[in-house]
Amino acid sequence: MSDPLYTEIIIDEARNASNEGTLENPDISQHDSNPMCGDSITLQMNVNDDSISDVKWHGDGCTICKACTSVLTQLIKGKDLGYVRNLKKEEILSELGLEYLLKQSPIRIKCALLSLKALKLGLYTFLGKKIEDSASLNNLKDEASKLY
Amino acid sequence: MQTSALSTENIRKDFPILQRMVRDGKPLVYLDNASTTQKPNQVIDAISDYYKNHNANVHRAVYALAEESTEAYEKTREKISKFLNIKNKEEVIFVRGTTEAINLVAYTWGRQNIKKGDIIVTTEYEHHSNIVPWQLLAKEKGAKLEYIGINDNGELILDHLDSYLETGKVKLVTFSQMSNVLGTISNSEEIIKRCKKAGVKTLVDGAQSVPHMKVDIEKLDCDFFAFSAHKMLGPTGVGVLWVRKEILETMPPFHGGGDMIREVHKYETTWNDLPYKFEAGTPNIADVIGFSAAIDYLSNIGMDAIRQHEIDLTKYALEKMSQVKGITIYGVKDILNRGGVISFNFHDVHPHDVATIIDREGIAVRSGHHCAQVLMERLNVAATNRASFYIYNTKEDVDKLIKSLEKVSELYKL
Numbered sequence: 278m279s280d281p282l283y284t285e286i287i288i289d290e291a292r293n294a295s296n297e298g299t300l301e302n303p304d305i306s307q308h309d310s311n312p313m314c315g316d317s318i319t320l321q322m323n324v325n326d327d328s329i330s331d332v333k334w335h336g337d338g339c340t341i342c343k344a345c346t347s348v349l350t351q352l353i354k355g356k357d358l359g360y361v362r363n364l365k366k367e368e369i370l371s372e373l374g375l376e377y378l379l380k381q382s383p384i385r386i387k388c389a390l391l392s393l394k395a396l397k398l399g400l401y402t403f404l405g406k407k408i409e410d411s412a413s414l415n416n417l418k419d420e421a422s423k424l425y
Numbered sequence: 426m427q428t429s430a431l432s433t434e435n436i437r438k439d440f441p442i443l444q445r446m447v448r449d450g451k452p453l454v455y456l457d458n459a460s461t462t463q464k465p466n467q468v469i470d471a472i473s474d475y476y477k478n479h480n481a482n483v484h485r486a487v488y489a490l491a492e493e494s495t496e497a498y499e500k501t502r503e504k505i506s507k508f509l510n511i512k513n514k515e516e517v518i519f520v521r522g523t524t525e526a527i528n529l530v531a532y533t534w535g536r537q538n539i540k541k542g543d544i545i546v547t548t549e550y551e552h553h554s555n556i557v558p559w560q561l562l563a564k565e566k567g568a569k570l571e572y573i574g575i576n577d578n579g580e581l582i583l584d585h586l587d588s589y590l591e592t593g594k595v596k597l598v599t600f601s602q603m604s605n606v607l608g609t610i611s612n613s614e615e616i617i618k619r620c621k622k623a624g625v626k627t628l629v630d631g632a633q634s635v636p637h638m639k640v641d642i643e644k645l646d647c648d649f650f651a652f653s654a655h656k657m658l659g660p661t662g663v664g665v666l667w668v669r670k671e672i673l674e675t676m677p678p679f680h681g682g683g684d685m686i687r688e689v690h691k692y693e694t695t696w697n698d699l700p701y702k703f704e705a706g707t708p709n710i711a712d713v714i715g716f717s718a719a720i721d722y723l724s725n726i727g728m729d730a731i732r733q734h735e736i737d738l739t740k741y742a743l744e745k746m747s748q749v750k751g752i753t754i755y756g757v758k759d760i761l762n763r764g765g766v767i768s769f770n771f772h773d774v775h776p777h778d779v780a781t782i783i784d785r786e787g788i789a790v791r792s793g794h795h796c797a798q799v800l801m802e803r804l805n806v807a808a809t810n811r812a813s814f815y816i817y818n819t820k821e822d823v824d825k826l827i828k829s830l831e832k833v834s835e836l837y838k839l
Binding site for chain 2 (some may be wrong): 278279280282283288292314315316317320337338339340342361385388
């Protein structure tokens with residue numbers, strides 16, 4: 278028996294999710310939730326030399342949410358902030374063969390992209406605190422408003 | 426209890442939506458009846474007929490149409506009184522639904538009678554609509570909201586009620602006659618008896634009970650009773666609040682406006698008679714008339730036959746479901762103490778994933794917290810899946826559900 282969404286890859290990814298846990302005194306800690314589904318996760322990161330030196334996540338979510346969160350943390354760990362800032366939703370979805378959700382499932386896409394939303398919100402808040410001039414801050418806000 | 430079986434085959438013909446296909450040509454299996462029920466042609470046609478042939482405002486003009494619409498509207502009140510064994514039809518107030526009914530009581534009777542230090546008692550298996558209005562009132566008045574807990578079987582622990590009543594501070598006990606998540610049928614008469622003895626008022630939320638079993642308000646002997654039309658084949662946007670006359674007469678109005686007044690002067694207004702004092706503005710006439718057709722439909726089948734049908738179906742479903750690998754089923758084991766509502770979860774599978782897999786087979790079940798987050802906390806789960814039955818559901822529907830649940834077990838290797 279098979280299912281286009283619930284493939285073995287996705288179920289295994291969610292069950293054995295990478296980087297699940299908690300960081301002590303993280304530089305970035307962003308909680309976000311999806312009221313429709315009940316997904317609720319916190320993404321935590323440490324930043325060293327303008328790159329993500331460590332990342333952990335914890336919370337409760339559906340299979341789609343957990344699998345995508347796991348993939349997201351694999352993609353950003355050790356990467357520089359420039360890459361992370363520009364991380365596209367398609368990159369995460371394609372790892373799991375879920376690009377079709379973008380077109381076909383407006384409800385489940387929210388589960389898939391919750392961690393990306395948390396990542397970008399957390400990162401922009403972190404960067405925003407460091408930016409002094411208001412023009413760059415506005416640019417950043419614009420960028421943040423076009424999260425996905 | 427009657428054993429006369431109802432004919433689902435004939436019933437299903439009256440529901441156009443049950444003929445449609447979903448998800449690439451799969452026939453719809455609708456198992457979300459605790460949320461809202463589907464509507465038969467009789468109800469749809471009554472609403473359409475009203476707009477096509479009788480539309481006019483009620484209780485105002487004297488022309489022919491106005492007389493017809495007023496008569497049809499008021500006839501529904503009579504029908505409801507008969508349906509629930511209510512003595513005075515002026516105790517029947519039309520509202521938008523159970524939520525508005527409970528809020529009406531909180532805002533009028535509650536504001537007038539609840540004082541600082543008083544206790545309002547509700548239960549752990551209430552819908553948010555029977556919790557939040559009381560939280561608001563308790564905050565405003567400095568009163569306390571307390572909960573009757575549930576045991577692991579999903580039944581209310583009445584000892585909790587007794588200990589609250591002993592404080593002498595309880596003013597109101599408010600509870601649902603049937604849980605919308607567990608299906609537990611409350612021991613309503615016993616609760617009301619104990620409250621009466623202590624001189625405490627009672628409100629019964631009948632949103633889940635009235636559609637599925639015979640309810641006799643006279644016999645129940647509560648003070649307030651609320652339910653919704655849309656959970657019993659009727660349209661959305663109509664519900665009923667029943668209040669015992671002696672209490673209703675002391676209650677201040679809820680909304681001010683047309684129809685609820687007798688005389689309005691610049692600075693003074695006198696109120697209309699009951700129940701109109703509580704029905705300000707043009708009511709939802711068409712849907713009240715649609716509700717009338719729903720009550721006729723249910724009365725023709727008979728509430729005892731409906732209850733028996735759901736007992737049979739629930740028993741069948743519980744037996745089959747309990748054999749699915751990895752499943753946990755919540756609630757009362759004794760079939761006679763539960764309605765046709767089954768909440769369940771799979772080992773480590775999120776309810777939303779379960780619902781998605783089930784939906785692929787054209788089966789509609791609810792996943793989420795069912796507006797009962799206090800209960801979810803008590804059960805120590807974030808959410809559950811819930812299948813709930815009604816008159817048009819069949820054993821074939823249950824079989825299809827079971828098949829899709831087995832798919833969940835297989836995919837997740839439970």
